Amino acid sequence: MLNQRPRRRGCLIEFLYPTGKDVAVPGCAAVLDGDGGDERSGAERGVVGNQGSLRDRLEGRDRDLALVHRRTEGDETGAVFFARSDEAWVLSGANVHISFVGQDDGSESERELDGRRVAIINANLSSGLDLTRARRLRENLGISFMADIKGGPFEIDAMTAAHFLAAPNPDGRSNAVVVKPWVSGQDVTGRPRGLWIIDFGVGMPEREAALYEAPFEYVREVVRPKRLASRSIIEAWWQHERPRPEMRLALSRLTRLIATTQVAKYRLFVWLTTDSLPDQRVIVIARDDDYFLGVLQCRLHEIWSLAAGSRLEDRPTYTPTTCFETFPFPRPTDEQREAIAVAARELVLLRDGWLNPPGLTGSELRKRTLTNLYNERPSWLANAHNDLDSAVLATYGWPVDLANPEILERLLALNLEREPA
Secondary structure, X not given: OOOOOOEEEOOEEEOOEEXXXXXXXXXXXXXXXXXOOOOOOOOOOOOXXXXXXXXXXXXXXXXXXXXXXXXXXXXXOEEEEEEEEEEEEEEXXXXXXXXXXXXXXXXXXXXXXXXXXXXXXXXXXXXXXXXXXXXXXXXXXXXXXXXXXXXXXXXEOHHXXXXXXXXXXXXXXXXXXXXXXXXXXXXXXXXXXXOEEEOOOOOOOHHHHOOOXXXXXXXXXXXXXXXXXXXXXXXXXXXXXXXXXXXXXXXXXXXXXXXXXXEOOOOOOEEEEOOOEEEOOEEEEOOOOHHHHHHHHOXXXXXXXXXXXXXXXXXXXXXXXXXXXXXXXXXXXXXXXXXXXHHHHHHHHHHHHHHOOOOOOHHHHHOOOHHHHHHXXXXXXXXHHHHHHHHHHHHHOOOOOOXXXXXHHHHHHHXXXXXXX
């Protein structure tokens, strides 16, 4: 039976329930009852013996890690002796994936993770090498960002965008300042959909925004009613909910940026122009050099991001804090940097040539997506990645046949060396 007080912190949902040594996972039930709840731990509330929790895996993973870490370390809240890292759960018609965590008072000596005996359960519900020990590197801060959250129907189709771009304004200003190509995760891994978005930037006053006549009137008629009826965190209904000023500042001196999708089957990095606006499902890296894209697209960073990140159903997720800011980038010589840049440019050139060859019909082009390319993984693609991987490994001074577990061990050691506790 569930303890009466579910705890909810932001997007983190936790339920404590008494159990015996054998946690009855299939028999658990839960009721989500709003935003309130007791912030005290089970021990602080006087709950003793074994406990368990259900954790929503969709959001808030970084906030979860600190809490689970306390448990895996066996402090006053007890230790985790049982966990299911990824389980499907249907509640009120919503099909989500959650994690189960069983916690005791520290006396249980056996550990079980996903149905198998293990020596230790890490804070990210893995066993073996504990990448949750990795630290955010100061040299990586302020480069990678979760992109813009619009908070309303600011997006428009290409025909509407063309009309707005051609429309005059009373003081002669161009609507191109606020009407921009819009890029979602679907546009990165699939075919570009040709959508646009109205974006009045960060802090633009209403009087100034109104001088962009046609886009402003559209937002006033279409977005404003929905924004006023929502639980918006800002009063400026003509502005995006979270426009990411830090991201925009970092991109202000660049003409292109590196982008990857937050959730995708493959960890792929692409170029976008800075006159476009990526949405919240896109992770933005504020760098414009081929070398940097090459390191991100290499096997080492892919292995690291898969191990350090989490999953949504069967798809890996990528976040700036856990995957990017913890990754120890190489420190190459000028010659090594250029070798990686050359390999990266060749990979991008070949991929772009495959995506948009001349002479194909529209229906044929629609099948040419990055996801489909990596599903097929033709020999030329594998060869291009091998060349890139070899160039990156050389900057670390590591052999090309290094196994994945050894790569992770070396990267973790390098991370801890660069950012001492």
